[in-house]
Each structure stands twice: as structure tokens, then as C-alpha cells.
Amino acid sequence: MQAADDTPQGSNPLREQAFSKRAEWLRGLGESSDVVMSSRVRLARNIAGFPFTPQASRIDRTQILEACKQRILNMTTGSASQFMWIDLHHAGREDRNLLVERQLMSRQHAKGKLSTGKGGLEEPRSVAVLVPDERVSIMINEEDHLRIQTIHSGLALSACLEEANELDDMIEAGMDYAYHPRFGYLTACPTNVGTGLRLSVMLHLPALKLTGELDKVKRAASDMGLAVRGFHGEGSESSGEFYQLSNQTTLGKSDEMLLREMEHEIVPRVVGYERHARKNLMSNRKELIEDQIWRALGTLRHAKLMKVDEALDLLSLVRLGVLTGILEGITLEQVHGLLLSTQPIHLQKTLGEVLTQQQRRVARASHICATLTPSSKNTDTGSK
């Protein structure tokens, strides 16, 4: 696949790519997908013989990047999929943020600035994305040299881990990793050392919010040593009652132990709580839940200006409405499509023009209205 900097002027692979297929994490399929939007696995790896990215010189970073590029682009993925390599130091702001909105890389990687304050937009750094399915992305020269990420929809952490481990082995077949017998895989931040493994699930918990039990669940998760983050990942507040739950411990427990805890103990328990809360609301407080859901749909259909976080909050309730059968004629696919297409960069890519914040709010409201109005058909990919 062509690297972004090789792209002829006038065409943009990311724009063509943007809506060719729905992002994996929004497919809405798989086990427990009523509550678990997606599962994600991230492995942090560093190449032996080089300083970690925050301490590496530009020459080091270029060498790391070239070594990874050669390795990754020559890997056989065993399917029709292939890696698209994007040099972020040559990419524009919009394209970088598009990749963040699609959850293919971190906000920090888009900015290029590390938490040490070092780095910047010009620093050599890249991301490799497996296309067309977008299940895999590999960040190069983020906080660690390599961050291998796999995403599947629904509760599918074991499938994610298996795929990430395969890729890890394929990359390691061509380069030595920084590894220590006591500390395991060495990482720039000691909180990731050991397995370098982060298992995350994106949960949709609107009923627990309505019943007032959400804080209890969040506290319990924290007590179990888990991190609870918002829709946009690290450093973000929750929007629309979407939460990312992930392990914090990476040393002293094997991949399998961490996986079992998350996939077979913790997540099923939270899923159970949310389902129980939904059932309770439907049997005991149906008017309340119906009122909230219909109000949300009414606002989405008739508003003339819509902020991105407001849209997320309201779409969250509409999703609950579809899953509980309160709303008919709206599909989960439409709702999931809107979760992505109402994000600022996706909205602009759909319309093919750069918009001011006010223009985006107008366009967002109009796009949602067109998608959710009963007479509209297949309009979840955009509107004029």
C-alpha cells in the first residue's frame, strides 16, 4: 500500500477510505454487543538497542520508523487485507484527527507531542492501519516504539489478543525487542512494563446511569484496579454513558490471567448489572425511560444546531430505545453510523469542505435529522 507521502496531489486515500466500510468498533456485532460496543487489545513494545521514543533523537526515531516500516509492510496478513502506512509527520491535521475519531490511534500520537513535552508535529512517527476492515492499527514512535492495537466489535478480547499476539510474533521475527527477565517487555512508562498488555472494552451503560447505580459500578471497577475512561479514551470525560474499562496491572499476571479476569469475570458482571437495570426500568419505570428516549429522538429530529457531545448523549438514549424495543423503524446500524459521522472531521469529510464550528453544528443537526426522519432511506453516510 502506498504511504501517505507518496500520494499524488489531488487524491486523498483517507478521504476515499473514510466511509468505504464502517469502523470495526461500530459494527455492533458479537457477544454481548447490546452492552459491549467493542473490545480492544494493545501491546506496547520497544526495539532493543534504541532509547525509548521520548529520549530518542530524530536520527534514532527515523531508524526505528524505517525498521518497523520494512517489517510491517512485508508481513503477510493471510487475507485480502493489507496495511496502509501513514507518515503522520507529513499528514495534515484533519487526516490525523480522522484517525483519532476512528479510534485507530491516540490523540497524543496525532499531536506528536509526548507527555514529556518533547517531540512535535515534525517528529518522525507513523501509523499502519489494516484495510479495509480496520481491525488492526500499529502506532510507531508513540510513547513506545510500537503499539500494536486490535479491535473487534462486541466482547471479543480473546480474539483480539490472539490476533495481536500473532502480529507481535511476526514483527519480533525480524527484530529484537527490549526485554528483561524480571520486568518482561520494557516500556517507557513503568506502568506498562511486563506484558505491555492493555485490555479494554467500550461499554454502553445508559440504564445504570438512569437508575443512579453508575457511580457504584465505577467505584467497584476502580477498586478492582481497573481504569475507567470516557468515549474518547485517555483523559476524556464520558459522553453518552459510553465508558472504556481497562486493566492497569501489567506485571505479575500473564496475558491469560489478565484476559480471564476481564473477559470472564469483570465484564460479564458489569454487563449483567446493565441488563438488570434495563429490565428493571422497563418493568417498573417504563414511563421514565420512554420519556427520556422519545425526548432524545425529538431533539435529534428537530434541532437546528447540534454540539458533538450533545449528539452523543442523545444518540446514547436512542440506542437504548432501539435495544429495548421502544423505538421502531430505527436500526442500530443507523445509530452507530451517526456516532461516527457526527464527529467533527467525519462530518467535514462527508461534506467535502472545511467548516467553522457554527457551520458544523448546523450541518450536524441537518445530517442527523435526515438520517432519523422516517421517510429518509440509507442516509447514514451523509447529507447535503
Add this chain to the structure above:
Amino acid sequence: MLCECGQYEATIHEVIITKDKKKVERHLCEHCAREQGVSSDPYIPISQLISSSSYIMGQVITDEDASPDDDFTAHADESIKPQPAIKTKTSPTACIGCGLSFSGFKKNGLLGCPSCYQTFEDRIGPMIERAHEGGCNHVGKVPKRALCESKTANDTSRIESLLGDIRQREERLEALRGRLAKSIHDEEYEQAAMLRDELTRLTSLAPSQGASQQASSQVEVTTTRAASDSAPTSS
């Protein structure tokens, strides 16, 4: 005169004036003096009194670096106290690999290069342990190709760089056996089964002299217990 421990001759004599101006005399042997932090050598070299070698590299130690704001500073303070020379030597304050000072790490929370783990092992070890809920040794995956190659070539030093030397491997096996026994005691059978698998895997990766047989027999016993005990929970 005998030391307070009553075993050895007291060679260190200390006089302390307490707050209420009372004089307290202490007579200690070298061993007890070291344990109680009483210096046996009044002439401490200046290099041992300076808390950071970053000064020697031309960096000035700032007040911020010396502020008692976290666990790392506690260690820095310890280095100011008279200590046996050997301890000071094993806790350098700048990484030989990348030059990152310990105060640099404290500031950003990020290490500079793989060698930093070796350089600062004594000081970051306890911090890492706390961050990982008591986990202090890696359990799980080892770079597959690197291990395979080093085993094929029978490259002992390479194997040791991945799995540790015989003593380290023994310690890790011992720690895993302890965790396995605790899991079985706490009736956490799924956890026990995984620890057992890990124990078997680690033993098979690099069997050490005599230890492998001991480890395998231990595994067999615990496996049987874990398997038989776990049956009722799965139903």
C-alpha cells in the same frame, strides 16, 4: 564491653543527647550498628554524601529534586545518610545507557532507555511493585523467536538475558509455587490452574540443574489437587 545484642564485642560507642538533655550511651558491635543505621566510620567520602551523580555531570541539583514529595526522594535522602559504600555504588543517579538522571525520571515518569531499568532497578522496583498491585516479576510471554534461536544455538548468556540466571529462575519458580499454593488455599481454582500452567511453561523453557525435576514433581502434585478441587466449582 559486649554489644547490646550480647554476642559480640562492642566497637562503636555512641553518645546521644536527648531532647530533655539526658545523655544516653550506646555500645554496639559493627553488625548491630549497621542494622540500626549508626555509622561506624565518621569520615564519609564527599562523593557518598552528594545525593546525585548528576552534579558530577555538570547538572545542579534543584530544590525541587530534593523536596520530600514522593517515595523517590525518600531514597535520595537515604543516600545522604552515612551508608556502606557498596549501597551507594549500586544506586547510581544517571543511566549509563542514555544519561537520564533519576530526577529526570521523577519529573516525567518516563524512563529513557532499556538500560534505565537496570540502572535504577533498586529504586524503581518497589514503585513498580506498588503500581502493579504487588506484581514484581514478569509472568507470561517471552519473545518467541529470540528464545527459540538462543535455545537452538545453546547460547547460555542469551537465554539468561531472556529468562534470568539459574538463581533468578529458581526464585521465580518459588514465587509462583507460593502463589499457586495460596490460590488453592483461597479456592481460586481457575487462577491456580493458570499458575500451574505458567509454572510448567517456565520450567520447560529452561530447565535448571536438578530444579526441573523438583519443579515438575511439585507441579504434578498441585495439578492433581487443583484439577480435583476445581471440579465442583465448574458445575
